Amino acid sequence: MSNDSSSPAAIAIDRKLDRHHHSSSPLLLWLTAEERTRSRHHFIAADGTPVSLQLPRGTVLVDGDLLGSETGVVVRVAAKPEPVLTVTSDDAIDLLRAAYHLGNRHVSLEIAPTYLRLTPDSVLERMLVQLGLQVVAEIAPFSPQGGAYSHQH
Numbered sequence: 001m002s003n004d005s006s007s008p009a010a011i012a013i014d015r016k017l018d019r020h021h022h023s024s025s026p027l028l029l030w031l032t033a034e035e036r037t038r039s040r041h042h043f044i045a046a047d048g049t050p051v052s053l054q055l056p057r058g059t060v061l062v063d064g065d066l067l068g069s070e071t072g073v074v075v076r077v078a079a080k081p082e083p084v085l086t087v088t089s090d091d092a093i094d095l096l097r098a099a100y101h102l103g104n105r106h107v108s109l110e111i112a113p114t115y116l117r118l119t120p121d122s123v124l125e126r127m128l129v130q131l132g133l134q135v136v137a138e139i140a141p142f143s144p145q146g147g148a149y150s151h152q153h
Helices: 092-104 122-130
Strands: 011-013 015-017 027-031 040-044 050-054 066-068 074-079 082-088 116-118 134-140
Touching: 082 092, 082 122, 092 116, 092 122, 122 134
Parallel strands: 011 050, 027 074
Antiparallel strands: 015 066, 040 050, 066 074, 082 116, 082 134
């Protein structure tokens, strides 16, 4: 973000709101999985509004989170599509085996009933193909699992 004095001041967003909070027109903030781990950072909302996250350190955001400011501005977080590898198999045990191997490598991993998703990595892609899984490079929202001790919605 430039230091141009004509740029509007960033809206300070300092709290998470209840997911059932009603707002007729929240600002939309598209963030990648990595950006959703930044609790103190400047971003630009979809409409061009500068937003400054000033959340408690360690806050991890997920798709659909609502955030607020002291002035009543509401921001809705959306998972921004990004490059990912989507892993599928006709055999659920093969997906479990892949999740096990990826977990041993401490890979951030989105786990769904019919697929696994991770950030692109050619070495891991080759390993998954060798395990007999289908791997497709695509652009999609990425929502990796939180750690075993993190709070999930």
